[in-house]
Amino acid sequence: MNSPVMRRVLAGLAAAVLAVIYVPLILVVVNSFNTSKVFAWPPPSFTTQWWVRAWESSGAREAVWVSVRVALIATLIALVLGTMASLAVQRFTFFGKDTVSLLIILPIALPGIVTGVALKNAFVSVMGINLGFWTIVVAHATFCIVTVFNNAVARLRRLGVNLEEASMDLGAHRWTTFRLVTFPMMRSSLLAGGLLAFALSFDEIIVTTFTAGEGIQTLPIWILQNMFRPQQAPVVNVVAAVLILVSIVPIWLAQRLGGDEGVPAAH
């Protein structure tokens, strides 16, 4: 394994795989300046007009705003529920602990269409609710809990209970201990988990198509609906390029936060 030939072969193959990962993304960014509307390659010439049109596209801007609001509320719910579940699992012993962990993973472990159609059926047929903004939020919160939970559990396990016990031995009540000892030590892991939850929600498309109301467009839905329209394709391409460039931000943030798990869960 350590022979120089093997090392070089592996390095070459690894570089090739990295190229496979990145070349398509780079091409999308380059193509956003392509004058051709059909991704003609090599580009006949370059233009910034699609960027101007995308900036002026009110549909895209509204969709971004919807996505941001959905993701923020879903993340907030996931933070509260995920933190509670992580404390229960890590600081208590009880029968059925594994079932709790399993239940939290289930919404992302099951194929997306299953969660999507199950929630749609529950909203529309069982509860008689019209699909709209809040049905998306509820659906997203359901599969976002796991990212917060995973990060918080990993942190709580690593922290141990010594400091919490010391705090209570010194006379602090449970709530004071949580507020002044446990929570500050969990904070960066909750930020990392919340960041993942936000990204997961912002990007989700499959469950969203099942649970979004008629007039509501999240950004992924806007992209999907406009992708097949020849007139809109270049604008979609600019939005795609922006999303690629923006995706560098959370990675940079996650590195700085030093979250326990930098892996976004499957959606």
Added chain:
Amino acid sequence: MAASSPGYRKRLASLLAPPMLWLGVAYLGALAALFLTSFWTVNAFGTGEIEQVWNLDNYRALFTISVYRTITLRTLAIAIGVTVIDALLALPIALYMAKVASPRARKWLVIGVLMPLWASYLVKAYAWRGLLSDAGPVAWLLRPLGLDTPGYGLTATVITLAYLWLPYMILPMYAGLERLPDSLLDASADLGARPWLTLRRVVVPVLWPAAVAGSIFTFSLTLGDYIAVKIVGGANQMLGNVVYDNSGVAGNLPFAAAVAAIPVVIMVVYLALVRRTGALENL
């Protein structure tokens, strides 16, 4: 901290109740309702209204109408293809990251593999729609070699899904290999094994559970997807398309529910099969 004291129980209950009401009652309830719905039918007038009469018509249709068998097998074949391609692509880079790269390079490689996970799903599928288009880069690259872009179809679907889920295969493989002590590789080499033999006899047995763990992701994600095939799959349909198309206003929600049971059954069978490999501890 006595586990039986009333205060302990009360605190546990208050922490556990909200998440369990959300997931245990609402979400599991929705899944149960979906399962029950699959035994009902819509009325014959095509208004999409559900009649709560218990029968097995939906499941009978799934088994007897050949198009659904075709779609199920096609979806399964796509999932297998995607998993195999991802495993083959992930092996060299995971091996390089875990066993060859310097700690500094390793850190950057992990970031490099993680970054695309943050890039939007749709953007990545859209990228391949562009890449594989008739005038696109793949055609431009391959035509001088006498080849051509595969165009939009099943090949494009497999390529796109494999691209989408590749990080989910690389990361467990990398984590599995990182646990493999270097001394085992050295010992194998000292005992005279050539690199290829070491790979086959030392690395692969350690890698297997990790690869299976990755395959759970690639399998489940592929079975649950219907967007990629819409974007690059031409007229082809996967199970997800049948579920989605039947869940609409004019559709047949009970039938959609029955179709949605197929990927669940496949995943349960798959998980039962791979339990023995120890892959579930690798997740």
